[in-house]
Amino acid sequence: MVEANQLSSEDRSQILVTLIEKCRTRSIEPDITSIDDPEIAQRAEADLDTLKLELSDLPPFEERFAIVRELYLSLPW
Incomplete structure (x- = not known):
């Protein structure tokens, strides 16, 4: 898609807003460096x-x- x-x-901007909202529902506060966390x-x-199904x-x-x-x-962090 991308x-x-x-x-x-x-x-x-809309992707960022949606991403932040989704993360907050999981008690996660994302920032620009979050993507480089190995856990992600x-x-x-x-x-x-699940996608393979x-x-x-x-x-x-x-x-x-x-x-x-x-x-x-x-994204416009």
Whole structure:
């Protein structure tokens, strides 16, 4: 989704607002460095198994996580 769509600054702002809201419902206070916490990648990779039930062909986790990290860092913190 990220690669196929050009995100505007408004899109990035909305993504950040939504991300912060979702994190706060889990008692997490994210900041620009949160994406580099090893626990974040571990949790994301652990959740990959649930996607495997819905999608037959998943790209390598590291490749996808790098794209998400790039997006995360580009948000207007």
